Amino acid sequence: MAKILKMVAQRLALGLLTLFAVSLIIFLGVELLPGDFAQEILGQSATPETVAAFRRELGLDLPWYTRYFDWLGGIFHGDFGKSFASDREVSELIGGRLLNTLFLAAVAAVISVPIAVALGVLAALYRNTLFDRTINVFTLTSISFPDFFVAYILILFLSVSWNIFPSISNVSSDLGFWEHVYRVILPALTLTLVIIAHMMRMTRASIINLLASPYIEMAMLKGISRSRIVTHHALPNALAPIINVIVINLAFLVVGVVVVEVVFVYPGLGQLLVDSVAKRDMPVVQASCLIFAATYILLNLTADVLSKLTNPRLLHPK
Amino acid sequence: MARIWKLLKSAPPTALFGLIVIVAYILIAIFGPILTPYGESEIVGTQFIPRGEQGFILGTDNLGRDMLTRLIYGARNTIGIAFVTTCLAFLIGGVLGLMATTLGGWVDQLLGRLVDVLMAIPILIFALLILTITGTSVPVLILVIAVLDSTRVFRLARAVSMNIVVLDFVEAARLRGEGTSWIITREILPNALPPLVAEFGLRFCFVFLFISALSFLGLGIQPPTADWGSMVRDNATLITYGEITPLMPAAAIALLTVGVNFVVDWFLHKTSGIRDDK
Numbered sequence: 013m014a015k016i017l018k019m020v021a022q023r024l025a026l027g028l029l030t031l032f033a034v035s036l037i038i039f040l041g042v043e044l045l046p047g048d049f050a051q052e053i054l055g056q057s058a059t060p061e062t063v064a065a066f067r068r069e070l071g072l073d074l075p076w077y078t079r080y081f082d083w084l085g086g087i088f089h090g091d092f093g094k095s096f097a098s099d100r101e102v103s104e105l106i107g108g109r110l111l112n113t114l115f116l117a118a119v120a121a122v123i124s125v126p127i128a129v130a131l132g133v134l135a136a137l138y139r140n141t142l143f144d145r146t147i148n149v150f151t152l153t154s155i156s157f158p159d160f161f162v163a164y165i166l167i168l169f170l171s172v173s174w175n176i177f178p179s180i181s182n183v184s185s186d187l188g189f190w191e192h193v194y195r196v197i198l199p200a201l202t203l204t205l206v207i208i209a210h211m212m213r214m215t216r217a218s219i220i221n222l223l224a225s226p227y228i229e230m231a232m233l234k235g236i237s238r239s240r241i242v243t244h245h246a247l248p249n250a251l252a253p254i255i256n257v258i259v260i261n262l263a264f265l266v267v268g269v270v271v272v273e274v275v276f277v278y279p280g281l282g283q284l285l286v287d288s289v290a291k292r293d294m295p296v297v298q299a300s301c302l303i304f305a306a307t308y309i310l311l312n313l314t315a316d317v318l319s320k321l322t323n324p325r326l327l328h329p330k
Numbered sequence: 331m332a333r334i335w336k337l338l339k340s341a342p343p344t345a346l347f348g349l350i351v352i353v354a355y356i357l358i359a360i361f362g363p364i365l366t367p368y369g370e371s372e373i374v375g376t377q378f379i380p381r382g383e384q385g386f387i388l389g390t391d392n393l394g395r396d397m398l399t400r401l402i403y404g405a406r407n408t409i410g411i412a413f414v415t416t417c418l419a420f421l422i423g424g425v426l427g428l429m430a431t432t433l434g435g436w437v438d439q440l441l442g443r444l445v446d447v448l449m450a451i452p453i454l455i456f457a458l459l460i461l462t463i464t465g466t467s468v469p470v471l472i473l474v475i476a477v478l479d480s481t482r483v484f485r486l487a488r489a490v491s492m493n494i495v496v497l498d499f500v501e502a503a504r505l506r507g508e509g510t511s512w513i514i515t516r517e518i519l520p521n522a523l524p525p526l527v528a529e530f531g532l533r534f535c536f537v538f539l540f541i542s543a544l545s546f547l548g549l550g551i552q553p554p555t556a557d558w559g560s561m562v563r564d565n566a567t568l569i570t571y572g573e574i575t576p577l578m579p580a581a582a583i584a585l586l587t588v589g590v591n592f593v594v595d596w597f598l599h600k601t602s603g604i605r606d607d608k
Binding site for chain 2 (some may be wrong): 018030031033034037038041152153155156157158159160161166168169172173177263264266267270271274275285286288289291292294297298300301304305308309312325
């Protein structure tokens with residue numbers, strides 16, 4: 013147990029260190045890249061006086077380390093600064109949208125994970141049959157589709173032709189839970205189709221890998237049925253890589269929402285980020301990037317810890 | 331020639347399909363200007379003329395430009411930019427990765443940690459951050475994506491060459507007094523090539539999809555350059571009327587990536603000897 017705690021603490025420390033480095037990159041990016049940000053925003057026709065005044069207003073005339081620690085300190089209090097474009101607090105802009113994004117990602121995860129694992133197990137079980145090949149071609153194809161293509165195909169069929177689901181996911185906080193789910197079902201389905209292939213292929217590969225090991229041969233010689241071998245002998249040992257790939261795909265999901273949110277005009281963090289990039293609203297972009305990066309790092313860290321926990325051998329490196 | 335023919339005969343139908351698609355796209359990209367009836371951004375009619383009417387096979391887009399013409403020009407721009415970006419990413423990542431293993435020591439450590447930090451940020455988020463600062467233009471786009479993508483190439487090149495660099499023939503070359511560049515190009519690279527070639531196909535798909543996604547978001551290739559991602563974005567309103575023309579460029583993207591993936595899949599099976607039935 014002490015060993016596990018130590019491992020978790022180590023990983024956490026490493027994650028925090030990475031996050032610190034990432035925050036530095038996000039902040040310094042503005043600093044190191046060529047061009048004067050104030051000048052860019054105001055345009056070529058701005059007089060030097062206006063540019064200087066604008067720089068003072070944004071605090072750009074202070075040295076970078078002062079601003080960095082101000083910024084970082086503010087984040088710990090939930091204060092991300094003020095948006096350039098709308099003069100509102102960034103935290104106010106982000107708050108509700110972050111929840112929306114997490115909700116969408118959660119719905120997509122709930123749909124995709126069970127289907128992916130089930131299909132992966134089935135494909136491993138009926139290896140090299142027509143079923144397996146069909147799934148293989150299907151997953152290769154779905155990996156190759158751009159997100160927005162999948163999204164528009166779903167809109168075309170499920171929304172325009174048959175009118176089952178709404179093509180625009182306009183949600184507000186006063187909607188009931190199921191109404192909310194109903195409105196995000198199309199974006200969630202899009203995300204599902206995008207990430208399911210990778211999870212399924214990894215599940216299949218890790219189970220097939222295990223089926224070659226001696227204890228599986230033993231179980232076969234005992235005369236146990238194929239499905240029992242897969243579910244009782246292979247699956248528990250394949251859990252580590254499967255959990256790993258699931259969590260990594262969840263991390264991907266958090267980023268994959270960006271394009272999907274734009275297609276479905278869903279008021280999430282991704283859409284805010286894209287809008288802010290177009291408007292070059294730096295504080296909002298920095299804050300959203302930091303949140304996305306933090307989620308991503310945290311999920312990858314979870315994957316690391318979980319795969320170690322499910323395989324005790326990894327805890328005792330030789 | 332006979333060998334190539336034999337190889338093609340042994341290829342599964344999916345790989346053949348992929349090869350045909352790739353060749354067709356390359357031909358269209360090269361001969362684009364000959365094939366198209368109009369100029370790249372020439373306005374030839376009113377907006378949104380339906381398919382097949384007034385001699386426009388695919389109709390016109392939101393500004394009254396011929397869809398077919400823009401689709402063909404899009405092949406040039408989108409594939410061209412994605413290809414250049416992937417090459418650049420491989421140049422950066424491949425050279426640094428092979429250097430890291432050959433030189434070892436602090437070079438390896440420094441590059442490794444740098445790549446770790448860069449990879450901790452999702453590539454789309456990172457690209458959006460940089461594009462906010464620099465603004466979008468094609469050279470910036472190519473450079474940013476190539477640098478970000480080269481981290482993935484670096485990882486693979488390092489992992490592959492790590493197993494090669496400890497082999498006896500590399501040791502022998504070192505004792506012979508060969509320089510670093512000789513060891514990399516003559517000893518390690520030839521042995522590390524198959525996985526890197528396969529990775530090139532996969533990275534190309536990734537970059538291609540990535541640039542299309544950025545263009546779709548309005549942050550990639552800028553108008554009036556014809557590009558498949560932004561074509562979908564410009565004409566997306568038509569989809570709500572049940573019209574499929576805006577999906578054509580998206581389908582064009584999907585078809586090429588499917589083709590490349592099929593070929594890479596076959597190539598991987600052939601070179602690595604991975605068999606499912608062991």
